[in-house]
Amino acid sequence: MELQHFVAKIHADGPLGLDPAKVVDVFHQWVAAQSVPRVVLIDVAELLHVPDGPGVIAVGIEADFALDHTDGVWGVLYRRKNVLPGTNADRVADALETAAQTALRLQEAFPGALKFSRTDFELIVNDRGIAPNTPESYAAAVPEIESALRAVLGHGDFKLTRHDQEPRQRFGVTVKSAKPFELARLAAR
Amino acid sequence: MKASHVIWKERLRDQIPGPLGAEVDQFESEIVLRQQGKIDEKVFAETRLRRGAYGQRYDNGHRYDGTESRQLPFADKPTKGPGTMWDAPGMLRIKVPFGGLNPRQLEVMAELAEEYSDGIAHVTTRQDFQLHFIHIENGPSIMRRLAAVGITTREACGNAVRNVTACPLAGVCHDEAFDVTPYSHALAWFLMGHPDTMEFGRKFKPAFSGCAQHACGLAQMHDIGFVAAVREVDGRLQRGFKIVVGGGLGPVPRQARTLTEFAPVEEMLPLTQAVCRVFGKHGEKKNRNAARIKFLVDKWGIEKFREEVFTVRKELRPDPRWTDMLKDAEQAAEGPLHPPGELPAVNGDEKLRAWIKGNVRDQRQAGYVTAAVTLPLGDITADQLRALADAVAKYTRGTIRTTVEQNFLIRWVSKSDVAALFADLAAVQLAQPGASSVVDVTACPGTDTCKLGISSSRGLGGELRNRLVQKSYQLDEAIKALHIKVSGCFNSCGDHHVADIGFYGVSRTVNGYKVPHFQVLLGGQWENNAGSYGLPIIAIPSKRAPDAVDRITEYYVKHRTKEERFFAFVKRVGKGPIRDLLEPLNQNLPSHDVEPGLYSDWGDPRQYSIGDIGIGECAGEVVSRYQFEMTSAERLVFEAGLFLDAGNVQLAGETAYRAFLQSAKGLVQVQYDDVSNDPDEIIAEFKERFFDTQLFFDPFVGPKFANFLFAAHAGKGEQFTADTAHHRIAEAQLFIEAVHNCYNKLRSTPAPTAAKA
Numbered sequence: 001m002e003l004q005h006f007v008a009k010i011h012a013d014g015p016l017g018l019d020p021a022k023v024v025d026v027f028h029q030w031v032a033a034q035s036v037p038r039v040v041l042i043d044v045a046e047l048l049h050v051p052d053g054p055g056v057i058a059v060g061i062e063a064d065f066a067l068d069h070t071d072g073v074w075g076v077l078y079r080r081k082n083v084l085p086g087t088n089a090d091r092v093a094d095a096l097e098t099a100a101q102t103a104l105r106l107q108e109a110f111p112g113a114l115k116f117s118r119t120d121f122e123l124i125v126n127d128r129g130i131a132p133n134t135p136e137s138y139a140a141a142v143p144e145i146e147s148a149l150r151a152v153l154g155h156g157d158f159k160l161t162r163h164d165q166e167p168r169q170r171f172g173v174t175v176k177s178a179k180p181f182e183l184a185r186l187a188a189r
Numbered sequence: 190m191k192a193s194h195v196i197w198k199e200r201l202r203d204q205i206p207g208p209l210g211a212e213v214d215q216f217e218s219e220i221v222l223r224q225q226g227k228i229d230e231k232v233f234a235e236t237r238l239r240r241g242a243y244g245q246r247y248d249n250g251h252r253y254d255g256t257e258s259r260q261l262p263f264a265d266k267p268t269k270g271p272g273t274m275w276d277a278p279g280m281l282r283i284k285v286p287f288g289g290l291n292p293r294q295l296e297v298m299a300e301l302a303e304e305y306s307d308g309i310a311h312v313t314t315r316q317d318f319q320l321h322f323i324h325i326e327n328g329p330s331i332m333r334r335l336a337a338v339g340i341t342t343r344e345a346c347g348n349a350v351r352n353v354t355a356c357p358l359a360g361v362c363h364d365e366a367f368d369v370t371p372y373s374h375a376l377a378w379f380l381m382g383h384p385d386t387m388e389f390g391r392k393f394k395p396a397f398s399g400c401a402q403h404a405c406g407l408a409q410m411h412d413i414g415f416v417a418a419v420r421e422v423d424g425r426l427q428r429g430f431k432i433v434v435g436g437g438l439g440p441v442p443r444q445a446r447t448l449t450e451f452a453p454v455e456e457m458l459p460l461t462q463a464v465c466r467v468f469g470k471h472g473e474k475k476n477r478n479a480a481r482i483k484f485l486v487d488k489w490g491i492e493k494f495r496e497e498v499f500t501v502r503k504e505l506r507p508d509p510r511w512t513d514m515l516k517d518a519e520q521a522a523e524g525p526l527h528p529p530g531e532l533p534a535v536n537g538d539e540k541l542r543a544w545i546k547g548n549v550r551d552q553r554q555a556g557y558v559t560a561a562v563t564l565p566l567g568d569i570t571a572d573q574l575r576a577l578a579d580a581v582a583k584y585t586r587g588t589i590r591t592t593v594e595q596n597f598l599i600r601w602v603s604k605s606d607v608a609a610l611f612a613d614l615a616a617v618q619l620a621q622p623g624a625s626s627v628v629d630v631t632a633c634p635g636t637d638t639c640k641l642g643i644s645s646s647r648g649l650g651g652e653l654r655n656r657l658v659q660k661s662y663q664l665d666e667a668i669k670a671l672h673i674k675v676s677g678c679f680n681s682c683g684d685h686h687v688a689d690i691g692f693y694g695v696s697r698t699v700n701g702y703k704v705p706h707f708q709v710l711l712g713g714q715w716e717n718n719a720g721s722y723g724l725p726i727i728a729i730p731s732k733r734a735p736d737a738v739d740r741i742t743e744y745y746v747k748h749r750t751k752e753e754r755f756f757a758f759v760k761r762v763g764k765g766p767i768r769d770l771l772e773p774l775n776q777n778l779p780s781h782d783v784e785p786g787l788y789s790d791w792g793d794p795r796q797y798s799i800g801d802i803g804i805g806e807c808a809g810e811v812v813s814r815y816q817f818e819m820t821s822a823e824r825l826v827f828e829a830g831l832f833l834d835a836g837n838v839q840l841a842g843e844t845a846y847r848a849f850l851q852s853a854k855g856l857v858q859v860q861y862d863d864v865s866n867d868p869d870e871i872i873a874e875f876k877e878r879f880f881d882t883q884l885f886f887d888p889f890v891g892p893k894f895a896n897f898l899f900a901a902h903a904g905k906g907e908q909f910t911a912d913t914a915h916h917r918i919a920e921a922q923l924f925i926e927a928v929h930n931c932y933n934k935l936r937s938t939p940a941p942t943a944a945k946a
């Protein structure tokens with residue numbers, strides 16, 4: 001099973017220490033400077049009026065970056081839109097690493113106001129054609145995701161929980177790592 | 190493009206109704222042809238628009254960053270249309286005739302918003318859905334997934350018949366003559382792709398109302414409006430419509446004129462077809478700004494227009510669908526899932542009380558209500574859509590409607606289910622009260638995504654909504670009843686002409702800087718079927734617009750006579766005093782140093798500029814029916830080649846034959862509109878008009894190319910080999926060239942070629 005179009009979301013640690021609308025300005029600067037390698041950034045979408053919604057997004061051609069509020073949980077989100085070459089493990093690594101880089105950049109923009117979890121993140125395959133939310137997808141994808149995560153995190157001490165049995169949802173897992181990870185180390189991989 | 194493209198194509202192959210599937214396959218081929226530079230960019234732009242794929246801000250490759258306009262680093266590829274970068278994300282408009290949807294369709298909308306867009310589905314001011322930030326190459330997958338649940342994006346944009354809207358209360362309203370739902374449904378599908386709608390110089394918007402007095406259907410402000418009426422003939426009640434034409438908003442709004450006071454329902458489709466033919470033939474093509482049907486009605490006067498329409502009506506070739514499509518109209522009606530009931534006791538639940546008061550209305554049918562689901566700025570998340578789908582399935586027979594106020598309306602809710610429905614909606618924060626009230630602000634996309642946006646209509650709309658919701662408990666009932674509508678520019682996609690307080694975006698220079706402003710409009714009316722249009726009184730800086738609302742509403746509450754409605758109030762006091770009230774808001778503006786925020790727009794911290802305004806695609810490209818027919822023919826030849834490559838020789842040969850017919854038809858229709866798709870008729874007409882007259886003869890080879898056509902037709906049903914299929918394809922290509930030559934000869938001025946080949 002070739003997994004593509006990962007979404008990775010690293011949860012915020014505790015309540016947000018800033019007005020999320022402030023992120024709009026930062027994302028505009030990213031677009032102006034085209035400061036994400038290998039991604040053409042186009043625009044900023046501010047969707048804070050929608051409850052438990054996608055928050056604020058820096059929209060790109062190849063990927064989106066967001067301070068996201070889906071499910072009522074704040075977090076930094078990376079969404080891969082185009083096809084990435086390589087293996088499934090490469091793509092899991094890309095998702096987590098890029099999310100970590102985005103988290104670090106946001107933390108730098110708001111020193112002290114933004115803290116991200118060092119144990120919890122989500123991975124979603126944003127494509128129901130490839131991976132419908134079924135037990136079969138789970139059985140096929142989880143071993144690969146686990147082995148990729150062992151490589152990225154450098155240990156196997158984590159637990160995967162399937163998001164939802166709801167077939168209408170996307171296939172996704174929440175990962176809880178028993179050992180805290182360093183964003184900087186993930187981002188620099 | 191998404192990796193699942195092929196998966197959807199295979200998986201949905203058998204689930205898509207034939208014509209909708211063919212439509213998507215065609216678009217997919219056209220994308221490939223355009224990538225190879227084989228379709229002209231204008232033709233591609235118009236076919237793309239006709240499939241609902243619109244441009245979006247910054248797609249010309251420029252973006253202002255707060256200091257200067259910079260080039261976005263798009264890859265160098267063929268364009269999607271003049272000045273439109275291939276990889277630039279665009280908007281996809283999804284047609285929802287009469288706003289009617291079922292739970293499965295809501296779920297699919299949720300899936301598409303998550304997988305291809307920004308997680309939001311947007312309800313428009315014409316009951317459509319829009320997805321933003323869509324990559325053109327994902328279009329076919331999205332369209333297939335929609336088609337599999339009976340939805341199309343066809344002709345959602347471009348110079349075509351746009352979504353057919355209808356009053357969302359149709360079928361349950363106290364005041365309606367009859368339920369217009371089946372008629373609006375029939376009209377939408379009858380006109381879709383109809384040859385008589387192919388040559389419009391501009392868009393054409395139909396709307397249905399169940400009655401003459403209320404705004405819900407907005408028939409008066411449409412290119413063609415149908416108002417239900419019943420008359421008695423020989424003691425029998427007969428259904429029909431008052432038909433009005435030439436209304437519309439846009440920069441200069443018009444009220445529609447009456448085409449006929451009463452057309453029996455059987456005449457609805459043929460008369461509309463005749464209107465389309467007259468508009469297609471005589472409507473302005475060159476000057477976009479005078480190309481809507483309202484200008485033709487103005488130019489001719491309604492009497493001449495009417496006469497022409499009725500003359501053309503008599504000449505139309507009879508079409509069984511005129512009546513077939515209405516066969517079950519009188520029986521077709523939505524009904525309830527649960528038995529009727531009584532409203533719940535509210536027992537101090539303030540939220541439930543406010544929701545019932547603001548959003549729940551009695552239906553004509555005792556024991557049932559409609560419930561409005563208000564969406565902030567028309568936006569809804571995927572999770573909310575799924576929860577809504579569940580509620581619709583749980584409390585109704587599986588139907589819901591979008592509204593032109595960018596909300597949903599659930600109908601046929603038993604009164605005894607009201608509390609449970611409220612709880613289910615509240616669980617996903619879809620139970621905001623205040624539907625159709627002052628907090629329920631309507632806004633067009635504006636500078637968020639629209640290429641023509643001047644000011645941030647959604648930014649202002651959101652800000653007004655926030656402020657008004659916070660104050661809503663103290664607001665006077667008279668203020669709560671007002672309607673506010675905001676457009677990002679004068680084009681009025683946010684319906685600002687028909688609001689109590691309307692706004693549209695303009696820009697002004699202040700202290701050497703550009704400053705976003707809004708014109709304030711008063712005197713418009715949502716009631717009385719959008720009975721009057723507002724006029725601008727003064728332009729206010731964008732950031733001061735909420736203050737303008739405060740001043741106007743305070744003044745109104747203070748000076749109104751008892752029960753005086755806002756429209757009557759403005760009429761009585763005059764616009765002068767209100768203008769005086771607002772004037773201080775645009776005078777002595779603080780300098781950039783003192784208040785930099787004034788020099789940027791709502792929700793956008795960049796220093797304001799109008800440099801991002803692009804060329805809108807609202808007018809589409811004027812592409813003649815001939816060009817369309819020929820583009821299809823070129824596409825068929827291309828597809829035939831693909832089939833041959835894939836070893837499917839039979840299909841290759843047959844497709845080449847279809848290309849012959851298609852191009853012959855393209856030529857025939859230049860002289861004869863009514864030519865059908867019947868191969869024998871096409872050949873006979875071609876022979877009589879172009880072969881017997883020798884018009885088609887080539888200066889060097891005479892009848893050779895025409896004979897290819899006759900041979901292909903004579904061989905209909907033959908078994909192909911790889912060789913014969915190959916020949917047929919090559920001949921079809923030559924025949925198409927000959928058609929172009931003949932057409933060019935007829936036109937003396939060279940015709941724009943459909944493809945560069």
Ligand code: HEM
Nearest residue numbers: 313314315316317438439639640641680681682805806807
């Ligand atoms: C000269 C160009 C345009 C004109 C004159 C124009 C005019 C209008 C008018 C009058 C309406 C609504 C009222 C109605 O007829 O019911 C409308 C609807 C709308 N317009 Fe435009 N428009 C233009 C271009 C655009 C552009 C560039 C966009 C941005 C993408 C846009 C977005 C919309 C939307 C979202 C709606 C409601 C949609 C629907 O048909 O479902 N318009 N337009």
Ligand code: SF4
Nearest residue numbers: 633639642677678682
């Ligand atoms: S009113 Fe203007 S800004 Fe708003 S959508 Fe229409 S064209 Fe765009």
